[in-house]
Amino acid sequence: MPAALPRPAALIFDLDGTLVDTAPDLARATNELRQHHTLPALDYDVIRAEVSHGGSALVTLALGHELDHPEHASERTRLLEFYARDVAAHSVLFPGYDALIEICQRAGLPWGIVTNKPRQFAEPLIAALELTPGCLLCADDLPVKKPHPEPLWEAARCLGVDASECWYLGDHGRDMQAARAAGMLAVAVRYGYVREGDDVDAWPADVxxxxxxxxxNAALRAADLR
Incomplete structure (x- = not known):
């Protein structure tokens, strides 16, 4: 880690696997899909590793249906219906982020969320967790999504800060690609939903x-909020 990280004008988070541990509810929906087809449940850790790759990847994991399978789209719809029944039954913030958010809000440090999750799932999730980000950019809000930098630029505009002075935190290579392209500090987290064999150190991150x-600890130190 660099000896000193730049002071953030805003902290912007990926949602699933970075700010919030949503894997338990996505695993529930995935195993409900398997149960619908009279298949046994998959181990939680197997599902967790696929969560960042989206609903289509979970359908492939659950049923073996690749994207070109004639029933892939309908099964993805079914999976998302199972998930939508309760997107926050077991989802929680990763440790300490509740305190960080409270400190940021008291200090006037803006924070937001940019996610490739559709708004119909992201909004009820953050509402259930009682989160009030300064901006929420979802997969269906703009014509493009990560790894394109435009959602990150839009988040910076929404928060009223210069993109080059923001931190973007994520648990996937596309997050780091988007952050780099947007001119933000690209902050990679290894605790998220990383597939076995993925080389996190090869992501184009800054830290x-x-x-x-x-x-x-790093964010509070850089923002002089410790």
Missing amino acids: WFDTSEEVI
Whole structure:
């Protein structure tokens, strides 16, 4: 980690696997899809590793249907219907982020969320967790999504800050690609939903952290909020 990280004008988070641990509810929906087809449940850790790759990847994991399978789209719809029944039954903030958000809000440090999750799932999730980000950019809000930088630029505009002075935190290579392209500090977290064999150190990040606690300490130190 660099000796000194730049002071953030805003903290912008990916949602699933970075700010919020949503894997338990996505795993529930995935196994409900398997149960619908009279298949046994998959181990939680197997599902968790696929969560960042979206609903289509979970359908492939659950049923073996690749994208070109004639029933893939309908099964993805079914999976998302199972998920939508309760998107926040077991989802929680990663450790310490509740305190970080409270500190940021008291200090007037803007924070937001840019996610590739559709708004119909993201909004009820953050509402259930009682989160009030300064901006929420979802997969269906703009014509493009990550790894394109435009959602990150739009978040910076929404928060009233210069993109080059923001931190963007994520648990996927596309997050780091988007952050780099947007001119933000690209902060990679290793605690998220990383597939076995993925080389996190090869992502185009500026800095890597193993735990949410490490992120929090670094952010508070850089923002002079300790």
